[in-house]
Structure formats: C-alpha cells, structure tokens
Amino acid sequence: MKIQSVKGTRDFYPPLMAVRNFIADGWKEASRRNGFEEYDGPIFEYLKMYQVKSGDEIVEQLFNFTDRGQRHLAIRPEITPTLARMVNQQINALPRPIKWFSVPRLCRAERPQKGRLREFFQWNIDIIGVDDVLADAEVIYTSIDYLRSLGLTSRDIKAKISSRKLLAGFLINLGIPEGQLDTIYPILDKKTKLPEAVFDEMLAKVISHKRTAAAIKEFMEFKDLSNISDYLLEVIRNSDEGTEAEEELERLLDLLETMGVGDYCVFDPGIVRGLAYYTGVVFEIHDAVGDLRAVCGGGRYDNLLKDFGGPAVSGTGMGMGDCVLEILLREKGLLKDGQIATLQIDNFVAYTDMELQKDAISIAAKLREKGEATDISYKSGSLKKQLKQASNAGAKKCIILSKEFIEDKKLIVKDMGTGEQELINADTF
Amino acid sequence: MKIQSVKGTRDFYPPLMAVRNFIADGWKEASRRNGFEEYDGPIFEYLKMYQVKSGDEIVEQLFNFTDRGQRHLAIRPEITPTLARMVNQQINALPRPIKWFSVPRLCRAERPQKGRLREFFQWNIDIIGVDDVLADAEVIYTSIDYLRSLGLTSRDIKAKISSRKLLAGFLINLGIPEGQLDTIYPILDKKTKLPEAVFDEMLAKVISHKRTAAAIKEFMEFKDLSNISDYLLEVIRNSDEGTEAEEELERLLDLLETMGVGDYCVFDPGIVRGLAYYTGVVFEIHDAVGDLRAVCGGGRYDNLLKDFGGPAVSGTGMGMGDCVLEILLREKGLLKDGQIATLQIDNFVAYTDMELQKDAISIAAKLREKGEATDISYKSGSLKKQLKQASNAGAKKCIILSKEFIEDKKLIVKDMGTGEQELINADTF
Known part of the structure; x- marks a missing residue:
C-alpha cells in the first residue's frame, strides 16, 4: 500500500530539518537576547476559542473535529488565543511585564501557495502588561534584531508601521x-x-459613499505623517483617539531610532492586519522589493485578555512564519542548499576485518561515554567506503582498526580535514 | 468568555517549558552523540496510514477528521508510519544505513492517567537497512546512553529484552x-x-486449550535463556526461527556487554510490545522498582517498509515519551521544581528617573547588538523593584543609570552574584 503525504504539509528530511532548526534556533536565540521566556500550549484547543476574536479569515481555515467525548476541537491556527487563555489563568501569579515567546507548529486549511502552507512554524513574541508604546518598540526591535542577525539590511527589509487606533479615529470621523x-x-x-479594481469593488460593498471610499484610499497611501494633507490631518485630529495615536506613532518611531533600527522603519497607514483583535500599533515587515507576503506582522491588542474572560490588561506581539522567511533568505543568498550540516560528529570508527568489530564497538562506546559524538561502521567492507561514510557524517576524525591493531594494538587516527594520519595506542581509550 | 484547555493536554508555562526543553535537548544531544540525523513529518497524515500496521489499540486512539476536500485525516499518534512513508519515497537516494531521530509531538485520544496524556512528546530513533542485531544493540545502547547521562544507574533502570521472532517460533510450535x-x-x-485473573480471562478468550495457555505464561516468566526448562527449550528450538532468535538474543546481550551497558540489560520474554509491526528483537526500559509504565520501548520491524509499498528493507527503532520519564526523574530526585532557569540574561538595565529612559534604551540596544542577552525596565520606578526584576530574569549584571549618569555619564555595574558594584564610563558602550 503506497501512501502519500497530505497536500500543503512538508516532510522534513534531514537537510530540510537542518534548515528548520537553523531558523527556529535563531528565533530562540533572538528571544533570549531580548529577554523573552519560552512557553507553549497544546496543538488543539476548544473550537469556540478561535471564534471569540480571531476574525473570520482564520475561523474559515480551521481544521476542526469532534472527539469521542463530543468536544468540538480545532488544531491551532495561531497561538495568541492560547496565550490569552494561559495568561488569564495565572494573571495574579505572573510577575509583569510578561515577556514570552513561542515557536508553535500551526495549521490552516487554506489552499497551498507560495509562502503559504497548511502546516507551518511561527515565531511569536508578546509583551503583556505594558501600556507604553515602548513595549511595541521592543517587539518591533526584537523582530528586526533577528532578521538583522541573519544578514538582512535596511535595504533588504522594511518594518511598515501604522496604528489601528489612528485608522479607527479616522474612519469614525x-x-x-x-x-x-x-x-x-x-x-x-x-x-x-x-489588484486595485478588485479591491475597489470589495470596498464599495461596505462603503457605498464614493468620496468616503476615496478618502480611505488616500489615507492608506500616505507615507509621511508630517506630509499628510490638511483635510486628512483634520479628520484624524478631530478626535482624542486620532491625536493620541499620532503622538504614539511619533514616540514609537523615535524609540526605534534610539534603538538603532530607525533606518529599518517607516510609517505606512496602508498596514491594517486582518485579525480582529488589534487595537493600537500594527506593523508588518516586508522585503523591500515587496513581491513577497509579509515576513512578519503584529500589533497591540488591548482588549484580548478581557475578551477571553480576564482583566483589562493590554498586550502587544508579533508572529513570523517560517515559509516566507525561508523564501526571502534563499532569494537573498543567505541560505543555500547544503549550507547547514545535517550531522557533525567527532569520530567515525572503521575496521578492515570482521574480527575487529568487537574492539571497534568497544572503542566507539568509550568515546561516546566521554561525550564525543561518534558513529561506527556496521560492517567491515572496504576502507574507502567507510571513509566516505565518515565524510558524509561530517566526522572530524576517522579511527581505523586494521592490521596495526591486530599486530600492536595500535589505531590509525585520520584527520578528515587535513588528511593527516597518526598511530596511537588503543589503550589510550 | 472563559475558556479552559482540553483535558489531557498541557499548558507549558515557562517553568514547565524549561523542563520540556531540558528533556528534548538531552534527547537531541544523545542522538547526535550516537550519530543520528534529525527528521520530522507533518502533524497529520491520511487516516488510512495508521490502519495499515499499527495495531488496533493505536487506531482506536486516533483524533481523526475530514477536511474540506473530503480527505480523511488523523493527528499522528506515532511517527513510525511517517518514517516508513518518507524512507520509501527516497529509498534509492538515501545512503544506508539510515540513522534518523525525531522528537515529534503526538496525540492519542485515550483516558488521561498517570504517565499517559492525550498529547505528549516522544523521542524516536531508528536504524534502517541493517539486518544485523548490532543495529538493535545501537538502538538500545543509545536509549541507555541518554538515561545514564541524566544520572540513572543500572540500579534505577533495566532494559528488558526479548524477541518477537522467539515468541512467534514458540507460539507456532x-x-x-x-x-x-x-x-x-x-x-x-x-x-x-x-491483574493475573483479568489477564488469564483475556488469554482464555483466544487460547482455549488450558495447557497451551499455561505454557505461554510459563515461557513469559523465564528470566534466563540458560535456565529455561527442557520442554520450553525444545518448543523454541523446534524451528529455524526459534533457534535463530535464540542466537540473535545471545549476540545482542554480548554486544551490549561490549558496549559497557551489560549491567543495564536483562533477557525477559515477558516483553511483547503492543504494536503489530515488530518482527524481531523487542525491548522496554523500566524503572527497577517497576511501578511505572515503560520509560521507552522498541524493536525490529522487518516488513514495515514493504507493508507501506516499499522494498523489503528492515529497520529497528525505539520510542521514549516525556511523561513517564519526567515522573521517574522527579521520583529519583534528578529533576526538581525551579532547577532549570526559564531565563538567564547577561544584563538588566535599570534607571532611577524617566529622563534617563532614552539613554537606558540606547545602552540596552547596543548590548543586544553585541549579542549579549539584555533586558530593560520599562519604567523608572524604585531601584529595589528593578533589581528584583533583574534577579528574576537571572541577570548576571545590573547596569544602573542614576545621578552618576546625569552628573558624569557614568554607569553603575552591579554584579548580581557577588553584589559588588563598579562605576564605568557610559561611552564604553
């Protein structure tokens, strides 16, 4: 019986697993470098949890099922609702600010396409309990800090920053x-x-007044808060919310400048984010060329904990998937096939005769017990073949039991880098 | 709206996440030390994949669902079928022996109880393409090597080893x-x-002949191949299969002795394993007291690749879950609450006045850019409170901006271990 994998999922053979680890290890390192603690939740939750506040797009993409106890469950499409649930459960015991990160496996039942799979990994960082935009700045900084550590410069990527509060104030006005x-x-x-025509049609369905629709589009295309038209500025400032949002954005951009990543950041009111729970700063990081989906996105969610039955404690966070990131790194030449070793052992133990196998096994076991990564040939076979196996395993040294061992209990130690060989006494081990 | 987590799943708050990482990191290290490469598959597969050869127990425990494309899918309850599928797909391209490991998240819809949850993590190691029991010895050795590295001695745990081939030969005879x-x-x-009575009843349902049932029980209780009754020995040896299995077991125990872990290993024909796909050596590692479920188990599966539509290439492997292991480590005092830090940063930046915040942010960013793990207070507040925050984050140093900074651009650097303080020039950063 021949069975295939499910469309939109990936098989992580060792070379691809090495790439996944390279990405995830970098995420974990950047999180720790910026003071975030790791958490995780279950792979499935109650279905209704995703119906609270995630927005229709995500709910349509759920893999959901009913278990034997007639519970309606779903595989997680995002981890933020889990985070809200977990934080709420221990809100009084957790010292604030809560700075947490996670690297969850997520699943969405969408049509697989470039940069979008039905199963993927996502780096999430969140700061809970800090109202100040300094927390938003920390989240954006940490995202950039990671991307910068991979070699991506401010010419390669841009963090586009806006505010739901600014947009809300504008739309209400x-x-x-x-x-x-x-x-x-x-x-x-x-x-x-x-395409513009498709978007216009979608917008017209909810905004029938043409001048209003045109004003929204005009607003979303502005790139500079200091160069916005008087009319739009008046609309924004015609509410406390709009004025507050404008001040927050100015402070945020100033903080990012102080942090040394100002050249990565731009104001862009075209950034909205699809999820329903954002209430303040929103941002996305894009490749500067702009032909890929967002590398990451996030923002402030001031009501999420409350919506999940908790207190009115605010939060801000970011999610970065592995798919678009991997495409971007490959496009920029920062990730190449075979660049990351799937295995790098210290020693490979070879032997030219089956009668030497037992001694070879004993030596390999002693090296492993000392903590040295060691592999061994399972057959005597040709030495050439065994050396190739040693080389495939990325071995630093090949330890060979041959006639010198039979005669004098001596081992050949071959340096796999230089090719140099030396004879040592077997009882060294 | 207050939502709970699903019964039998775990919320990994940072302290529990640290324990999970401690276990998984050890698994990965032991795998690499013994020459295994990492792989992984998708979290869900076609349901029918688990119906091929896993045994009824696992199939009953599947979380299965139908997606929008009417595909019948299931969350993986084990990774071995995925392994067989993946290896078959690339069987001609993969150099042998294939030595792979994985640390999959798995789900089983069973009643949660001590050491058994509905969602767990499992270390899997497999060697494919080696008929010799040397591969079985490597798998058992690697399992013990990991457990030994945690501080578990041969007085704490025992690898109980038997053979499906031996049992099959015996039963057929x-x-x-x-x-x-x-x-x-x-x-x-x-x-x-x-309980014995319950087992006897279950056995009687499939073996009606009382003497046969008694012989099976007698066989399963033997602990020493050299001390087995003449009658049973005759039954075993009355087939090529039985004789072969006996020789294999003798060689296996001898190899484990050579590897220096003989004292951890015992022959125990009571070990059968529940899964249908085992064909040769089977083993389980138990705590010596024996009141917990098996810490791990595995064995040889000579027909699995073929059953999945591939060639007749044999394999042998092991799976170790995290739940029983964690209980055992806690019982033995090898894992204690709070033993593993959730965060260990290099620097924490504190400041006594809000006017110093911007300088503090700039210094923190510079330290992070140098690769030092650094966190910062988001408010000036009391220094005592900020020092507590530094201590909670496991900071080695606390860098304080106070009146010395305002007056002379000097920073106080407090060693959080010794409590010693020194003044340094801010332009050092």
Whole structure:
C-alpha cells in the first residue's frame, strides 16, 4: 500500500530539518537576547476559542473535529488565543511585564501557495502588561534584531508601521459606525494584496459613499505623517483617539531610532492586519522589493485578555512564519542548499576485518561515554567506503582498526580535514 | 468568555517549558552523540496510514477528521508510519544505513492517567537497512546512553529484552496458527499490566486449550535463556526461527556487554510490545522498582517498509515519551521544581528617573547588538523593584543609570552574584 503525504504539509528530511532548526534556533536565540521566556500550549484547543476574536479569515481555515467525548476541537491556527487563555489563568501569579515567546507548529486549511502552507512554524513574541508604546518598540526591535542577525539590511527589509487606533479615529470621523469597523479591517488589509479594481469593488460593498471610499484610499497611501494633507490631518485630529495615536506613532518611531533600527522603519497607514483583535500599533515587515507576503506582522491588542474572560490588561506581539522567511533568505543568498550540516560528529570508527568489530564497538562506546559524538561502521567492507561514510557524517576524525591493531594494538587516527594520519595506542581509550 | 484547555493536554508555562526543553535537548544531544540525523513529518497524515500496521489499540486512539476536500485525516499518534512513508519515497537516494531521530509531538485520544496524556512528546530513533542485531544493540545502547547521562544507574533502570521472532517460533510450535499471532500479541503485552485473573480471562478468550495457555505464561516468566526448562527449550528450538532468535538474543546481550551497558540489560520474554509491526528483537526500559509504565520501548520491524509499498528493507527503532520519564526523574530526585532557569540574561538595565529612559534604551540596544542577552525596565520606578526584576530574569549584571549618569555619564555595574558594584564610563558602550 503506497501512501502519500497530505497536500500543503512538508516532510522534513534531514537537510530540510537542518534548515528548520537553523531558523527556529535563531528565533530562540533572538528571544533570549531580548529577554523573552519560552512557553507553549497544546496543538488543539476548544473550537469556540478561535471564534471569540480571531476574525473570520482564520475561523474559515480551521481544521476542526469532534472527539469521542463530543468536544468540538480545532488544531491551532495561531497561538495568541492560547496565550490569552494561559495568561488569564495565572494573571495574579505572573510577575509583569510578561515577556514570552513561542515557536508553535500551526495549521490552516487554506489552499497551498507560495509562502503559504497548511502546516507551518511561527515565531511569536508578546509583551503583556505594558501600556507604553515602548513595549511595541521592543517587539518591533526584537523582530528586526533577528532578521538583522541573519544578514538582512535596511535595504533588504522594511518594518511598515501604522496604528489601528489612528485608522479607527479616522474612519469614525469620516462617519463610519464603530460597529462596522471589524468588517472593514480585513478588507482594507487586502489593499496591497489585490489588484486595485478588485479591491475597489470589495470596498464599495461596505462603503457605498464614493468620496468616503476615496478618502480611505488616500489615507492608506500616505507615507509621511508630517506630509499628510490638511483635510486628512483634520479628520484624524478631530478626535482624542486620532491625536493620541499620532503622538504614539511619533514616540514609537523615535524609540526605534534610539534603538538603532530607525533606518529599518517607516510609517505606512496602508498596514491594517486582518485579525480582529488589534487595537493600537500594527506593523508588518516586508522585503523591500515587496513581491513577497509579509515576513512578519503584529500589533497591540488591548482588549484580548478581557475578551477571553480576564482583566483589562493590554498586550502587544508579533508572529513570523517560517515559509516566507525561508523564501526571502534563499532569494537573498543567505541560505543555500547544503549550507547547514545535517550531522557533525567527532569520530567515525572503521575496521578492515570482521574480527575487529568487537574492539571497534568497544572503542566507539568509550568515546561516546566521554561525550564525543561518534558513529561506527556496521560492517567491515572496504576502507574507502567507510571513509566516505565518515565524510558524509561530517566526522572530524576517522579511527581505523586494521592490521596495526591486530599486530600492536595500535589505531590509525585520520584527520578528515587535513588528511593527516597518526598511530596511537588503543589503550589510550 | 472563559475558556479552559482540553483535558489531557498541557499548558507549558515557562517553568514547565524549561523542563520540556531540558528533556528534548538531552534527547537531541544523545542522538547526535550516537550519530543520528534529525527528521520530522507533518502533524497529520491520511487516516488510512495508521490502519495499515499499527495495531488496533493505536487506531482506536486516533483524533481523526475530514477536511474540506473530503480527505480523511488523523493527528499522528506515532511517527513510525511517517518514517516508513518518507524512507520509501527516497529509498534509492538515501545512503544506508539510515540513522534518523525525531522528537515529534503526538496525540492519542485515550483516558488521561498517570504517565499517559492525550498529547505528549516522544523521542524516536531508528536504524534502517541493517539486518544485523548490532543495529538493535545501537538502538538500545543509545536509549541507555541518554538515561545514564541524566544520572540513572543500572540500579534505577533495566532494559528488558526479548524477541518477537522467539515468541512467534514458540507460539507456532505450540500449535497456534500464524494468522492468529497479531491478535495474541497485544493480549500478551498486557500480562504485566493487568491483574493475573483479568489477564488469564483475556488469554482464555483466544487460547482455549488450558495447557497451551499455561505454557505461554510459563515461557513469559523465564528470566534466563540458560535456565529455561527442557520442554520450553525444545518448543523454541523446534524451528529455524526459534533457534535463530535464540542466537540473535545471545549476540545482542554480548554486544551490549561490549558496549559497557551489560549491567543495564536483562533477557525477559515477558516483553511483547503492543504494536503489530515488530518482527524481531523487542525491548522496554523500566524503572527497577517497576511501578511505572515503560520509560521507552522498541524493536525490529522487518516488513514495515514493504507493508507501506516499499522494498523489503528492515529497520529497528525505539520510542521514549516525556511523561513517564519526567515522573521517574522527579521520583529519583534528578529533576526538581525551579532547577532549570526559564531565563538567564547577561544584563538588566535599570534607571532611577524617566529622563534617563532614552539613554537606558540606547545602552540596552547596543548590548543586544553585541549579542549579549539584555533586558530593560520599562519604567523608572524604585531601584529595589528593578533589581528584583533583574534577579528574576537571572541577570548576571545590573547596569544602573542614576545621578552618576546625569552628573558624569557614568554607569553603575552591579554584579548580581557577588553584589559588588563598579562605576564605568557610559561611552564604553
């Protein structure tokens, strides 16, 4: 019986696993470097958890099922709801600020395409309990810090920053009812992802007034807060919310400058994010060329804990998937096939005669017990073949039992880098 | 809305995550030390994949679902079928022996109880393409090597070793039809896990002949191949299979002795394993007291690749879950609450006045850019409180901006271990 893997999933053979580890190890290192602690939740949760506040797009993409106890469950499509649940459960015991990271495996039942698979890994960092945009700056800084550590410069990537609060203030001042905002955000989020005509049509369905629709588009295309039209500025500033958002964005950009990553950051009101739970700063990091999906995205969610039955404690966070990142790194020549070794052992033990096998096994075991990564040939076979095996395993040394061992209990130690050989006494081990 | 986690799953808050990482990192290290390369597969596969050869127990425990494309899928309850699928797909390209390991997240819809959860992590190591029991010895050695590295001695744990081939030869010679064996194995596997009367009743349902049932029980209770009754020995040796299995077991125990772990190993024909795919050596490692479930188990599967549509290439492997292991380590005092730090940073940056915040942020960013793990207070607040935060984060040093900075651009560097303080020039950074 021949069985295939499921479309949109990946088989991590050792070379691809090495790439996955390279990415995940970098995420973990950047998290620790910036003071985040690791957490994780279960791979499945109650289905209703994702129906609370994630937005329709994610709910449509759930792999859900009913277990024998008639529980309605779903494989996690994101970890933020789990984070909100976990933090709420221990909110009084956890010292604040809560700075947590995770590298969850996530699944979404969407059509596989470039940079989007049905199963992927995502780096998440969150800071909970800090109202100040300094926390947003920390999240954006940490994301850039990681990407910079891979060799991506401010010419390669840009963090595009805006604010849901700014957008909300603007839309409400344009006369759009507050209750309609959650429906409009996912549409605006599509602006840069769809052809203009398709986007216009989608927008017209929710905003029938043409001048309003045009003002929204004009707003989203501005790139500089100091160069915005008087009309738009007036609309923004015509509310405490808009004024507050503008001040927050200015402080945020100033903080990122102080942190030394100002050249990576731009204000871009075209950034909306699709998820329903954002309330403040939102951002996405894109490749500067801009033909890929966002490398990462995130923002502030001031009501999420409350929506999940907890107290009104605010948070801000970021998610970065592995798929787009891997494509970007390969495009930039920062990740090449075979660049990362699947195995790097210290010693490979070879032997030219089956009667030497037992001694070879004993020597290999002694090296392993000393903590040295050691592999051994399972057959005597030709020495050439065994040396090739040693080389494939990335062995630093090949230890050979041959006639010198039979005659004098001496081992040949071959340096696999230089090719140099020396004879040593077997009782050294 | 208050939502709970699903019964039988775990929330990995940072202290528990640190324990999970401690276990998984040790697994990865032991794998590399013994020459295994890492692989992984998807979290879900086609349901039918688990119906091929896993045995009824696992199939009953599947979390399965149907996706929008009407595919019947299941969350993986084990990774061995995925391994067989992946190896088959690239069998001609992969150099042999294939020595692979994985640390998959697995889910089984069973009733949660001590050492058994519905979601867990399992270390898997497999050697494919080596018929010799030397490969079985390597697998058992690697399992012991890991457990030994944690501080578990041969007085704490025992690897109990037997052979499906030996058992099959014995049962067939007793007159049991070969086609019935797959039904009998999971029952025999329960012998040590159930009260004797319950086991006898289960056995009687498949073996009606009382003397045969008694002979099976007698066989399973022998502990020494050299001390087995003449009658049983005759039954074993009355087939090539039985004789071969006996020789293999003798060579296996001898190899383990050569590897220096003989004192951890015992022959125990009571070991059967529940899964249907084992064909040769089978083993389990138990705590010596024996009141826990097996810490790990595995064995040889000579037909699995073929059953999955591939060539007749044999394999042998082991799986070790994290739940029983964690209980054992805690019982032995080898793992204590708070023993593993959730965070260990190099520097914590504190400041006594909000006007110093920007300088503090700049210094923290410079330290991070140098690769030093650094966290920073998000408020000026009391120095005592900030020092507590530094201590909670496991900081080695606390860098304090206070009046010395305002007056002379000097920083206080406090060694968090010794408590010693020194003044340095801020432009050092």
